[in-house]
Amino acid sequence: MASLLQSQKSMPTSKLKFPLNLMHFFNDARHFQIVYLGSFVLFGLVFLSWHEDWFKFILFAVTALVIQYFGQAMTQPKRGAWKSALITSLGLCLLCKTNTYETAILAAVFAIGSKFVLRYNGKHIFNPVNMGIIASMYLTNDAWISPGQWGSHIVLIFLLGALGFLVLRKVDRLDASLTFLLVFGGLQFVRSVLYLGWSIDVYLHQMASGTLLLFTFFMITDPMTTPNHRTARIIWVSLISITSFALSNYMYVYAAPILVLFFASPLTPVLDTIWQSEKFDWKFSKSFVELKK
Amino acid sequence: MKTTKKIILTTLSVFLLQTNAFSFCGFYVSKADTKLFNKASQVILVRDGNKNVVTMSNDFYGDVQDFAMVVPVPTILERDDIQVVDRYIFDKLDTYSGPRLVEYYDQNPCYMYDQYFGIRKFSEAATMSSMDMIEDEEEIKNYGVTIEAQYTVGEYDILLLSAIESSGLKTWLRQNGYQIPSDAEEVLDPYIKSDMKFFVVKVNLDEQLNSGYDYLRPIQISYESNRFMLPIRLGMANADEAQDLIIYAFTKDGRVETTNYRTTKIPSDKNIPTFVQDNFGQFYADAFDKAYKRNGRNTVFLEYSWDLSSSNYVKCDPCATTPPTYAELRDAGVFWTKPNNSNGWGGANYNGELFITRLHVKYDREHFPQDLFFQSTPNKEHFQGRYIMNHPVQGHLDCDQASSYYQMVLDRRENELDELAYLTGWKMDEYDYYVDTYAKKLERSRKDKKFNTGSIIPLNKVFQDSKIKSIVLSSLALLLMTSVYFGSVRRMN
8 A cells, every 4th residue: 555655656756757857868969869860760761762771771870889889999988979970870871872781881980980090189070971971982983872862841851950950059050050051042042043033942942952951950060070169160161051052053063062071171170270169078068957957 | 927836845845835635755655545645755865974865755746847846955066966866766765664564373282383474564654744825926026046056957957046035035936936835934044044055946848758757756966064954844834734754864873863853663563463464554554643642743753773784694684675785775875885796685785884774753843843953873773663463373273282272362362452452542342353263262172172271470461561571670670779879878877
């Protein structure tokens, strides 16, 4: 009887506890990113016929975690770096297409390996997903990006944007995304609608690409590979936006932003030297719970 | 009153104005007894580096003097860049790459036979678009239109126009007797500003008489451009319905896909009932239509992709016809293969890398606001639209295995009907006989012999669907990864 009373008493507490636990869980922005990217992988598996690729997805994840393990064994172990490796492999699932398992492994090896090998001033130079894609595309000629793979599901695009927005609030890189949307989207608007005279739905269709939004909200905002100082970041992103716009509109390079990001990455250390600011640390990312205290 | 020419708006091209039953590229799929307008435009795209060769089929059936067409092209074409080719090449490629029905025969459970199979191939079908006619006789003097070049090629008179702005071009066309839809202007402007030229074609009646052909032949153009695209917007200017377009793309490296629309595979490798054989064209047309609607009407479908390189011996499997030869590829515009002497079913009489992709697009203004942009990927995976019929053993079976065999056929046929209903949306009520026959046979054989049946676990049926299987497996894998991950995080903390 006593135990029954006790359990009845404890029930309301446990109900209250659940959302708080969730808040605590999302204190680390990487958890949020894992949920965010993971849900898009699931969406693709169920609705976009990616189910044929499921084994490649496992390979991305396993390889990334293994390389991360060895990388850490040889360098200074960092708390929770596993999470970054998992995020990287989810990013590869979403963006990197290939037909062979070797290439999938290679992409993940390059993605995570570059974090340990190509470093400057305590930061890795290249965004791991970006590195994995570019390396597998150009080293094997067996990988590619499918910019059209998302279709133009408006609801999906909206969610992608809205959730991305939340992630960015946590990692404090919203300025990068907004700059890209403003500069790239603005230039595209001027060219497509104002200059060429296409109707607005053509412009929206151009911008409603899942790959473009994933780039905007996930890749270009990676706190570890973007300049630390806000001014530097805005200059850096503007440069990427303008180059991507030119490449995609005049040279018809469809994966332009991803290519451009790769070549713009070595600029980050230079900009970091000119505008100095504190390096990002996942542990100090903003917390939802803090606001409520 | 001056005579007016009518311009055909097709896929690639432009304003079309005639209500008679025709479209510019197209082919009939079903037999003459069908009332369906089973027509689709067809285009062959060949690309290597920046060099493009585009062939547009032409099945205009009206009075040839009414034929005209306008296609936006990225450069001013030279005389040698324009050719007229024979229409057979489209039929050849269609037969080679079209969706196919494959049949298998069951082994007699009472005897041991070698299994064999036969192949039957039917073309697929699509609906036709209707085009409106627009009358306008307005005359304006100042056009800003330049005739950059003027040729007679085969039975066609060809003009290459450049324009400064759309209203000038519109006026010029009208002045010269071409009727164009009034809302074409909004579509012309972006092309003019993108520095596109206009390839205007009409029939030269004398040449047409001399040519000896009683139909208009496809036109093939080649040009250098970094744009790998098809301008479909002009063709929509006056079309109310969605239009079908079949694209045969040849590249060196691999599968071609659209970069601004999702490219997905048409449902394939499905078991369907044997009675579909008599009506395969209709089956495929309905299955395509269902897939098109299920995918939001804004998806490009892959119908075939195959490595045709000389180094790849198997150039189709099963083959609906012989794979394209060197001469046929030349006619299709493939310019990099080199002839050699070997000849045979699988061995090509050419050398070189080659990959074919067949895409099927059903587009309208609402769901395809942008032109089609393509990329060639290194993806060499083979794919074909393939549907399978399984023929049961005929005659009376007199052995212990008969009941379990009939049970298997019965289950299979139920699945085939479910599959057919899902793929096409056809009502299955009238096909009850298809399973009833075997239900009766099963009953009779059970009476004859001892009760002997194979049990079917429902889970097996669910897992026959590879998609469900993969989803379940991948979800399990994700779950496993998540728990391993959190396990390790906890340990580290």
